[in-house]
Amino acid sequence: MIPRLRARTGTTGPSPAGFDRRLVAPMVLGSVLNPVNSSMIAVALVPIGVAFGAPPARTVWLVSALYLATAVGQPVMGRLVDMYGPRGLYLTGTALVGVAGLLGASAPSLGALIAARVLLGLGTSAAYPAAMRLTRGEAERTGRDSPAGVLAVLAVANQTVAVVGPALGGLLIGVGGWRTVFTVNVPLSAACLVLGALRLPRTPGRRQRGVDLPGMVLFAVLLVALMLFLTDPRADRWYLPVLSAVAATGFAVRELRVPDPFIDLRVLGGNGPLLATYLRQFLGYTTAYAFMYGYTQWLEQGRGLSASTAGLALLPLSVSALTVSALTGRREAVRAKLLTGSLLQIAGCAALLLVGRGSPLWLLLAVGALLGVPQGLIGLATQNALYRQADPERIASAAGLLRTFTYLGALGASAATAAFYPHRADTAGLHGLALFMLAGSALLLATTLPDRSLGRLTSHTPRKA
Template identity: 30%
Template structure:
């Protein structure tokens, strides 16, 4: 890569890291927020859920908007929105306002994630997997060190710092992006001459509304049931409303002239569907370990928070360390071998979880974490490279947005899986059962990678 491409990649990385950084950093601030706004844990946990829900919706919507109106514009607007929300959040007079600013922050950072991947796909034409590996370091690194940064900020100041820390990243990214991201090509249409109805049809306002209502209702029902610890008629009603709205959305998208999610195109390129299914499985497995293992270590192995944090940090370090090598490997031979290797490592890690017992040496725990960490690094690069192979350039924005929504779906499913398997308390037996389920997930991923047809690249050139 030349110097301009490297600066372009840095500008994208500094913007993209804001989404995972803010989704992970907030976890250590929940207790402070409970005291600041006089809330119980169930109420304050919506500061996390609202970010996940908003990101899940905003990723494909903003990806589609970038395909229509220009990727440079959307990236810069996203930085401005995230900057404004980060300034406003510490001034929230009530928790409802904080949730609102958190949602706005999620929308702004989502613009950058889906658009950032599209910018790499279009403007970095050589060694794309290497570029993706560097982007993966920004994303995975931010998620891994987010709780640590949040803890340091809370130690020296208070919860407003976890919002204000975004400002230097946003400013640096904006300054670099303004100089390095090429200007958008003129759009193939002019919105000035469009009527309101024509403009609404162009952006698929009906599709956006149906998608938003469906996903919000479904996730709100599921996450409310999880946070309250019981399943009520209201939760079931929310879930049914969400599923119904998403079914109508799919019917609408198949018929729409300018759909938010081009289902006909996805049907034409089935490799895109397979990539997203695999990405859901990957994140279901990884975040089940990421969220579940710390509680197991503290409750069953009686490890301190410090030692648990050190062990979990090894997961992120292994993921980051393998990413550059993964990028070079995938540039040479394509994503399929890396994905197969990742699936085998996930299966090995799952077997180690199945055989776990309270006297198991820490070295075996480290081996399991290394297997999951290395597989995560391979997946972060390999899955994005597979998406690039499978997706036509003209819809890369919305394809990237849906890809990132798949990440959040896997994350949310992992949280639900832990609730179902563990119940009210963690036990060694329950954790072994979790390992068996994750082994099945890993083997399904291996099977899909083995069967993956190497036709995605030719499909994307049709």
Template identity: 40%
Template sequence: MTALYLASAVAQPTAGKAAEVFGPRRVLVTGVVAVAAGGLVGGVARDLLTLLISRVLIGLGTSCAYPTAMLLIRKRAREAGMDQPPGLVLGGLQITGVATASLGLPLGGLLVGAFGWRAVFLVNLPVALVTLVAALAWIQADGPLRGRGVRDVATRLDLTGIAGFAAAMLALLVFLFELPTAHWWILAISVVLWVLDVLWELRASSPFLDVRLLAARPALTNTYVLFGLVMLCQYVVLYGLTQWIEAVRGYGESASGLLLLPMTLVSGVVIALVSRRNSVRGPVIAAAVTALAGSAGVLLLGSSAWIGLVAILTFFFGASTGFAVAGYQTALYAHAPPEQLGTASGLLRTFGYAGSIASSAITGVVFHQQVSDHGIHVIAWIMIGVSLVLTVLTLAEGTLRTHPAPPRA
């Protein structure tokens, strides 16, 4: 899982940067091929190292989808003479992402039960083949690559910046995944690497992580931070509640997955309704408030509580997810520079992964001894604290809007 998280967190903005340099269609097709290769390698794997390589390939490949899709949507909108695409276009992209992320676990369980664990990897082959055919048939070819040397490509991609970002992220991941044992020296290494990477990016002519852009466009920076906090709440629910349902209430994996299924359905409905308006401030406030309400509701859970309460709570968190992904994706589209939309889109996903990683660390620390009612209540108070911070920051935030103000010089 660490390999998958690292590959995805680094590959999302990297794929976006590559799509800005080489063209979104080329990067998307490369990603599809990587997914197919990862599925094949995993399907025939006979040791842990081969499985690790498979996970990395799948993580790298799937990371190409979102940033290239955003660039392709931007291109089509410009060709149609629109500043922004119809809301349902961005909404459809997010509904697809939420659905695949949420349905992957139960579908994977069905495949393992019916055909064995190798089916989870091999199923990527037909999916990748269909995607490849559709991409080649329906997506317009990128323009020609005019004689770019290796040095020019390396500079435009900012390979040094990518390597620094990956190293700093790896150190942070290792520190978080080792909790509750705190190796502070690993965190110190991560901090040093982040500082060095920022110093490099301030000098780079085509920075991978554009620090000056983030300083000049506070709305874009706030979009990343607030989205990461929302995803922290959502993933704590997914990880913490799932463990509690299985360990304390005695439900199996399939039953616990069904109890959380309304979260996916509600988020999809909310995205479809909210994305029509291409609005930002209303949805992000609603995301924070519903996350706070759902977090407070977790305090009502217990070994003797009505199990249907879990399904009710998932409605709150599903609504929060729907409001968040619709609002923050619209904010990203509005506030990111068009020529850097690929990297900016990838960074939004990276912050989402950061929330997921932090939530995994939280549940690991709280449930380190055992999964219990006390533990789920501790998680509830942590979620309430995070949600309160999110709500206050969202209400105080005044830069997020559908139509951005001119960036500061």
């Protein structure tokens, strides 16, 4: 008989026949720190711009900075979680979130706010890979591969927080001003630290030959240079894509030669379905975040709503995303969810072309409700696909890379938002952004429709470490 969890955690645990439910609270709370910070800022961009006299092309760096840090930090933290175990990385990351919240709440300038957002991005990068590693570890411990319910809880929580974020941000701003969207990280961080210290197991890591630091540095350089160019693509910044290409070449050479690489390109390159999942994550979230940032700014500047009212206007988005996530979360149905989500994104982007300054309130609410449904489907589908397609020994690294593609999409969305709103979020810019989103949604459908392998993703018996 397998011993109870006492030897692993130091406290009496559940029967090995089932998932340790005490892990759910720290897993969920830690994993939502990133989406809540990425979404709350949407309604704070305009008041922050007013406070510091900055146009949208500058305040968009509050978005880009967090996603740039996260795009680099997620796979790095994921690899470290795979090597050293989830507990220490989880606690370190969530502690950084509290520090970043304090820095943002007292920042005297836009530059200081951007630095706080970078720290937030790094701090929030550990919890999601840690949660995926804990889920895989529980499957190995119990010998039962039944993660759909746990993965659904993670996905629903992240989707819900992402879409509720603007409404929450608007409420906080209405109560205490824009600095409260930073201050709220302090109690959230404290709760994560308490729950993590009490409930996360002291599991041994899976360290092999050491940390591939040169690979991590090259990966960071290629991403940072590329994203800096995409956020402001100009001819006089030609050196940035060149630097990114050089770093990418060096990264590929390095990772193909070392015995224990940061990202195993040999395995990844031979896993076409997983690469397709990363691409779909990028396409789906480019549209989702372009709508979140672009539509919210337009509601405030193009439609003339206050920050708090604009946040409330996105409540139908939150409700529809939450409802569809809750109703479909326990069924994997990856292909069906991706097809339905991409079709509804296309419909929602087309509906945005009908929106103008004089549009009735019901139409503004209906567009949000329509686009909330694919937000509730696509994240569920890609997360379940990754769990089935990734190497179990590198599940945290693979999960971190999935989040990287999420935030590459967010960076692309923020760059598009800055391009279509160079001075002000007007209706012409919103319609241009809608066409951009429509193209991305069509590509998502085109990559999903012919892929029959998605319908064959099934459970498998987990391998013991």
